[in-house]
Amino acid sequence: FQARSHSGVLSAEAMADHAGHEHHDHSAAAAAGGHVHVAAHAAATTAATLVANATDAIANLAADVVNSDLAHDVSEFLKQLAPPAVVDHSGHGAHGGAHAGHGDHAGHGGDHAMAGHHMMKMWFHGGVEEVILFDWWRTDSCLSLFISCVIIFVMGALYEGVKWFRVYLQMSSERARMHNTSGCGADSSVAKGNGSGGCGGDHVPLRDVTEETNGFGPTSTPPAARRGIRLASGRDTFSWFRLAEAALYALQLVLAYWLMLIVMTYNTWLTIAVIAGAAFGHWLFAAVNILSPSGDRHDSFTTDACH
């Protein structure tokens, strides 16, 4: 009886006491005759109290939601998705001024650690105002955001291109070495997509060659000759080729980390630009995987710090 309506659960106990108290009084007063009438009256009062308490509870809950951080954040998000209005623009001006002051503050001093900036919104949001990687790379309009997206798109494609280029280098140097060992002599024209090469007859599948020169895979080549192969192709620890490879690796790392940091702005447009650029680059430069059977294996060493 007390908890029939679920919204009444909140104050059910108080209700129960009240109802019990009333019921007790009334039933004590009306021993014989108007028992039914009294009971109905009690029930009506109980129901009214129930409704009143339920309404109070709902009102309190609604007030909590409206005043909560969640509602504030949602309304902020919606405001940012809306096209910039006059009111927003004037707000932006004040914000811009405050920002300049903020920069001064960050310049001289740090009583609090990490020169407190306005809170980073660690959730995906729309909006055109972002700081991207550098203090001077700030977007404050649709145009600047769009240009930034184009730049980031190119960065994403470039990242995939660097990965592709490293694979391409590996494959062409492998093929050069393959032809060195089979006695065909150094052949720069070998650096093409096919595996047959200019040596005619002895076509060794690329996969076998890579395992042979792996250094710790099953091989019949004696260690000395293996070492000779390595030196001959300039794959010494500190050869120029190795340094160039390392420079490419460093470039890949830098691009990967910068793209990660851009996604970390949690701006949906910038994130879309990163993904679209990487997708486009991946599509464009996937030719090397299509053309070569051992392209898949090379993915293992084009991985960067995280994946």
Next chain:
Amino acid sequence: MWQYFHTKVNDLVLFEGWKVEEPGVMALACALTFLLGVIFEFVKWAKKRVVASLKLRQNPSDSPTPIQALFAAPHLVGTAFFVLQLSIGYLLMLIVMTFSVWLGVSVVAGATLGFIVFGDRS
């Protein structure tokens, strides 16, 4: 938290107590980060080496089923190395996320040196 690359020495690195606010401390942080980058490439190399040698030592006539291979030594050890590699990778990512130019350069430099020494050379 910083939102852009900076050279100002005012950072918090990974843990609550690891405040870097002086050049000397920053130099130490950079050295450790550099070392971590080298270790990252080392772990990648070590994983390849150990797994390959474990596979060599396996009986070639065994040809285990996929389920058996799942619990065989090469895969288990390889997984352990993978966990180490992944963890170090995430640590490096978090260090880059401080947006400190010094620390970011240390990460890339350490990984590059590690690549020169331990990187795939086939």
